[in-house]
Each structure stands twice: as structure tokens, then as C-alpha cells.
Amino acid sequence: MEKIIELKDLVLKRKFTLPELALWAAGIYIASRITLKLLALPSSFRAAIGHKKIVALAKEYRIQKLKEFEDSRSLIPEVKLSPELQEQILNADVAQLKEMLASKRVTSVELLSVFYHRSLKYNPEFNFLTDTNIKEALELAKKCDEDRANSSPRAQGLLFGIPVSIKESFGQKGFVRTGGLCELLATKVESDSITIELLKDEGAIPFVRTNLPQGLSSIISYNRIHGETTNPWNKARSAGGSSGGEGAIVACRASPLGIGSDIGGSIRIPAAFCGVYGFKPTGGRTSMIGHIEGGPTGKGQLNFIITSGPIGKSVNDLELACHCLMSKRLQDVNAPTADFTIPVSPWRHEETHIQEGKTLTFGYFETLDSVPASRAARRAVRETIEKLQAKGHKVIKLDTNVIDSTIYPHFQLITADEFEYIKSMTGREKLIEHYDSMTMFFSLGPLFKKILCKLFVFSGQAKAARLFRSMGACSLVDYLKASCDQVETRRRFIQQLQKQGIDAIVCPAYPIPAIKSESAKFVSITVSYTTIFNFFGMPAGTLPITTVKEGEDVYDEKCGKNQDFTEKKIAEDMRGTVGLPMEIQVATLPWQDEKCIAMMRIIEELVPFYKQHPLPV
Secondary structure (H helix, E strand, O other): OHHHHHHHHHHHHOOOOHHHHHHHHHHHHHHHHHHHHHHOHHHHHHHHHHHHHHHHHHHHHHHHHHHHHHHHHHHOOOOOOOHHHHHHHHHOOHHHHHHHHHOOOOOHHHHHHHHHHHHHHHHHHHOOEEEEOHHHHHHHHHHHHHHHHOOOHHHHOOOOOOEEEEEOOEOOOOOEOOOOOHHHHHOEOOOOOHHHHHHHHOOOEEEEEEOOOHHHOOOOOEEOOOEEOEEOOEEEEEOOOOOHHHHHHHHOOOOOOEEEEEOOOOOHHHHHHHOOEEEEOOOOOOOOOOEOOOHHHHHOOOOOOOEEEEEEOOHHHHHHHHHHHOOHHHHOOOOOOOOOOOOOOOOOHHHHOOOOOOOOEEEEOOOOOOOOOOHHHHHHHHHHHHHHHHOOOEEEEOOOHHHHOOHHHHHHHHOOOOOHHHHHHHOOOOOOHHHHHHHHHHHOOHHHHHHHHHHHHHOOOHHHHHHHHHOOOOOHHHHHHHHHHHHHHHHHHHHHHHHOOOOEEEEEOOOOOOOOHHHHHHOHHHHHHHHHHHHOOOOEEEEEEEEOOOOOOOOOOOOOOOOOHHHHHHHHHHOOOOOOEEEEEEEOOOOOHHHHHHHHHHHHHHOOHHHHOOOOO
């Protein structure tokens, strides 16, 4: 005992150097962390068992679903249309399908049969289906054919008799709505979401449900229930996320029109990866009642408003879907589609076409400092701008300083709850690997975060340091200040556009082609190109322009003197991308969704992508 007291006195009397104090502090911290880990072992063991059980149940569920898909083949009538007509159907956009139905070249039952059989044919290869609604779909199709034959007023619906695929996150009566979370497999939805109600009101036939990532927060569509959705252009690549199932099924020509959701690029990224058209309306203009919500922190997040939107094969497809989703019925107090939480802003079809010969002003940028765009992405923008100029339109190269300034504040605001909006729903299941680097960083104390960021800077990873520094929990005061900065930055940017008289912005839809799924956790900052328009509250759409050419499957761009870790991972991913689609993004001022569609229509006429690059399957 006396020896212990002497040792204590010696320690207290001794003067320690700064490095020794730092070592002592680190040792105490590490020892305390190890102790806490040891104390938590029993609960960790129970959690591991719980995770294993819920994942096993999810796998059983998936096996049962795949069997149901195969069994459902017998429910669909045999397709007796000629191969030539079937090919026309598969290549047609929604407007053309409506003409075929009106002229009685095909029936709704035949359309449904063609697309359903095709979805079953390609799902084993690209894994985009989570469920099918074929029994109800067949009843709806038969009713459409009867109403058309009887000249019912119902036959005037915007999507009358058209099969439509639905992202799994939208509630649909009698189906589970998991958001890729195993724990939510136990509960079936009792009523259709407002989105599905609106589609049905216009005669659409929801016939399949499609895949997404766990928690809807990844740029790849992978979860432990249904696995990963791959890209029809290259099976080794991702279909994107979070509406990846929709991007893949439309690119496979297995659905004429899909409905997804977007809070940071979840419609536009899959569309860009899969070479199809996508549109994100202004946040708050579509109803999200019945769409999955992420716990209290997900419901309470107001800086970035999630919105529903379409994925299709033409601007016409996007416009028809938007007309349905922004229907006057949203303000009909007597209808099940009423939603008085959103502004009264019905779709204005007449504004989606610009008068022939009118000169417009397009602002554009080819790249951002946060993540330099690849050669193919820059060329896609450049070719578009050159065609607009040749048509007589005015083009202005934008100063991207304000745009670049949004990147890190976006990550600060969207991760302030440290993924609690997903964790609150996972139950026994663990988060997927894609989220590991972020959740690991969230678990560190403030001191170790600061030290880690310093090490990143010291090792030449300044971008990673700035990204991690901006992420994670912050005080209420800091959150409100960041929210204030968002409002001020948004106002400043919109004023800049107004001052220059810009009608629309043209920029890369994504800085690189479709990524490999294993790269997702390393290149998350590439979402900067889509999140900017969520940050600014602007409507934005994507459309295909070109494909990666020989010699463009390299990435030698860099922010600093040398490539950092993210840029090196992008360079690795760029190899083997020749032939993958490259898209541009078009955006307009907030609430000018119709004008955005009109601007996309002008570009589509100048660059008819599918005439030179047919869809891959």
C-alpha cells in the first residue's frame, strides 16, 4: 500500500512534457474505450444474433418472392402480337403507346403482357424487381379495355391503360414497404400512397415494384432483402440509387414509365447511370403521403424536401407523369388524393412548350472544383451548348463559386442526425457496408475527429478532411446558422441567374459514368452535381446525350497538385467505361418545373440520343 502511495506522489510531483501528457491522455482515452467495449460485449453478442436472424428471414422472404415471380407467368395471357409490333411497343414512349391504344393496334392487356413478360425475362440478370402487382394489374387492364370500347370518359386519363412501375418506398395496398430494411418486412401497407392514387385516377396500371438501397441513402441500390440492382449497359456496374430499380427496368425496356423519389439525386443518378430520362420536381410540389419516412429526424428534416418524380424514355414521358403527380385533385377536399400540406400548384401543360423561334439564354458549367468532371461528362455539356448556340440561343458560362460553396454545407445539414433517420428503422439489422466510413467517423469524439482531419490534410487528403469535418452532429446553434447560410446562398444564386437573364442551367448530370458498387463508399462526394439543385430548391431533369468514347475511360483530373484518394478511386473506376451513357442535367428556377421540361424538350430535339444509341437490351 505504501509503495502505491509513493508512486502516486511521484506522479503528482513530476512535471510532464507536452508529448508525455498527450500520450497519457491518449492512453486513458484508449483504455476507457476498450473498457466500454468489453462491458458492451454481451449486448453486442445479442445484437449480432438478432442481426443474423432478421437477415435470414429476409433471405427466406426473397426466395419466396422469386418463386412467386415464376408462378405468376401462368396468370398472364400469351402474347400473340407479331415480333415487329412487340419491338415497336418496347421502343415506344408513353405518348406513342397511347396512340397505339387509341387506334386499337393493341389493348391494355396486351401491353401489360408484353412488359410483364419482359420484366420477368430480365430480372434474373439485373435484379430490379421486389414485388409484382400482376393480379390487380390484369384486372385494371381489362377494365381499361372495356372502358375504351364503351367510350367511357375515364378513357381520357393521361396514362389510361399504361403499365407503370413503382419504387418500393411508395406505399401500395397489400404490399410491404421496407425501404430496403429487413425489420419492416413484417408489416403490409393498408392503403395506397397518394402518388399511386393519382396515377390510378389517370388510368395508369401499377404492375411491379422495384429495388432501392437500405434506407434510400446510397448511390447504389443494394439491400439485404433483395440484393443489388445492376446496370443493363454493363452488369459489372451499378444502376445507381436510390431509384436504381426504376432506372434499370426502364433501360431494359421492361417498363414504359417508372416512379421514383429524390432528395439528393435519387431519380437523376439512376437515370444518368442507365441512359434514360429522369426528372426531380421542385421540393414540396408533389405529395409524399404514403412514401416511407425515416423516423423523427427524417420527418423533421426540412432543409431538403423529398419529392416524387418520373423516369422514362422521353421528355414526353416525364411531362405526362408530372401532370398526373401535380394534379388539381391534390386540393380536392372530398378525394383520397387531397394533400393540403403542399402549395396549390397544379401542372400547367401549356408552359411545357416554347414558341418556335424564341431566343433563350442557357447558363452552363462543365465541371466543379469539388469533383472535377470526367472528359466524357464535359464533352456532353459542350456538345449540347454548341447545338444550342447553332440554333440561335444565347449561352453564358457560369461562375461556379457559389455552386461549389454548397457542397460541404449540404453534407453538414443532411448528416447532422448521424444517420438516426435510418438507424431508427433498422431494428436488429446493421447498416450496410456503404455507410461504414461515415458511421465510423460519427462514432469518434470531437478531439479524435479533429486529429483525423489534421492527418488527412497532412497526407494530402484535403478534400476528405473538409468533407469529414463538415459531417456529423452539431449544436442547434450551428445547425440553424447552416440553415441560414443555405437560405442566403440560395437567394444569392437565384439573383445571379435573374440578373443574367438565364432561362435554364445545363451541366453534367454526374461527373463520371456508372460506378462499380464497391466504389460507392469512396466516391460519395460525386453526388455534388445533383445535390446542388436540392440545396437551391430547383427542379432538375437529366437526359442522355452521348456515350464514353475511346480514350475517355481515364481520369487524370485533380483538385490539387496531386490526385487525392477519391480521385484515384474514380480513376480506377473509369477503366472499362467505353460505351456507357453520359447525360446532362437541366435546371430552372424554383417552381418553374414546366419551363424545365420545355428546356429539356428543346435539347431532346437537338440531340435524339436513341437514334444513335439504342437501349442496351
